[in-house]
Amino acid sequence: MSEELSFTLDGRRVPFQDGQTIMTAALAAGFYIPHLCFNPEFTPHGSCRVCLVKINGRMQASCTTPAAAGQTVLSEIEEVREMRRGILQMLFVEGNHVCPACEKSGACQLQAVAYYAGMLAPHYTHFYPRRPVDASHPDALIDFNRCILCELCVRASRDVDGKNVFAVQGRGIKAHLVVNTPSGKLGATDFNITDKAAQVCPTGTILRKHSGYEIPIGQRLYDRKPINVVGDVAALAVSKGGRRHD
């Protein structure tokens, strides 16, 4: 019998198999590491950096770092938590995130991760970008103000739906999500509300029309239990408060 491969996460033993990352092994073992651009159904992206952990003394993204036997991984230590809060604060000031006025509030992964990380205020100076809302599609609304450039919709539309509806345009701080049509309007695409791309947004950027505020604020997904207990909104059925439409 071969010895089981494992590393430690905040002192707890996490078994893993070859090919797993720190993130996938931790999730499989029931341990939560905060993340936004990572979704277990897709190839890791490594762009949001919220899943930073300290691996053998070095800060690395847990979603892209292969698990190796004997690693010492630290996630819930103040140094990592402070780093994570800073990165979340950057995401909050980069866009326009008005939680009390957002339909997704309470079922938003960005908001839930921020609560989990102990973020109390955005801290940095707001950028207040001007980003128009796209309501041209009969069944879906896009509020670009809430986009955090995780590219999950880009990946889902390209790799699962085979439609390539979304793309990221521009460089640096000017990088922004676009709809891949000459008009830039979602209504001009073959995007469908049952598409995978309609179900993966960790924020309130891509919303379903005609069904807003069905669950009152205070009774929503993350209002009662934190994200490390509930899990990702995209991975839950509607009956559990998730936003899946299949």
Added chain:
Amino acid sequence: MQDFADLVFEGMTVCGRVIGARQGFVYLRGEYRYLVDALKATLQSRREAGLLGEAILGDPSFSFDIDLHIGAGAYVCGEESALIESLEGKHGVPRIRPPFPTTHGYLNKPTVVNNVETFASAAKIAVQGGEWFASRGTAESKGTKLLSLSGDCERPGIYEYPFGVTVRQVLEDCGARDAQGIQMAGPAGHMISAKLFDRRICFEDLATGGSFMVFDHRRDILDGIRNFAHFFVHESCGFCTPCRVGTSLLRDLVDKVHTGHGTRADLEEMRKLGQIMRVGSHCGLGQTAPNPVLDSLDQFPEAYERRLRSTAFEPAFDMNAALEQARWLTGRTDPAAYLDEEALVGAMP
């Protein structure tokens, strides 16, 4: 590449022979487009001499050729995996590593990515041997280093030194009589003050890619730092959060201090922000983008301090201006509708 392109191509060909590659690329950034015709002519003459193409020097087992690829000049494309992405016609965004280019590079094939200086040295080593190369330099840094000297000096240009030369020696040779600081290895490198001019240029002391910018005492160091901060906002590819957002936040803080509105709290904020960028960014660009600010905070604190407000905190925006719309909407012009800024700042924690 202007004077020794043939030597670089020779080094690439040697590399092709050693690793069994059939194809090499020169990735030329857009700023060097003027070299294209000369480089193509050099490649062609090597082909005609049987040094490139099918069956090099008549050896049927050795075929290797070199193509030119012109990039658009993005700084991040100096990062090897972003360079490979760009070479494949994609956005210049660094890949997740591992896997590294040595196993999954161009078109996911094993790829060697090196600087032109390395290839030129490899060609010389192939002819003159490792001992010749190792006879110069220091114990840990063998050979010589090309330095690109620029800024406030009488004789700027490209100089070749054995590793281990002191900064002071270099400054003397290029006629920099009044240097107050050097930006080593480019904007992402390190800023050093006169206290460190006796340090040696080598891997075990001051490592550099070759850029060496001299700032003399007529310069305001913060002008240079501000330039670098703006440069990184422009050059961030936008992929990861700490670099995409952090470069803009850092620029705003430097601008705030530069225009005389900064306080000690802002300097502390720069250090914290710089640390998040340094350890949290996806690639070397974001990890090194805060270097000019972090270094100069340590090496040239006076460049910041002499511009600071004496207050503990200063808002990032003009509060009175921010209230203008509210005054207009309510039709108020009375003195009480305007804030006494000094009193306000005094009341801040």
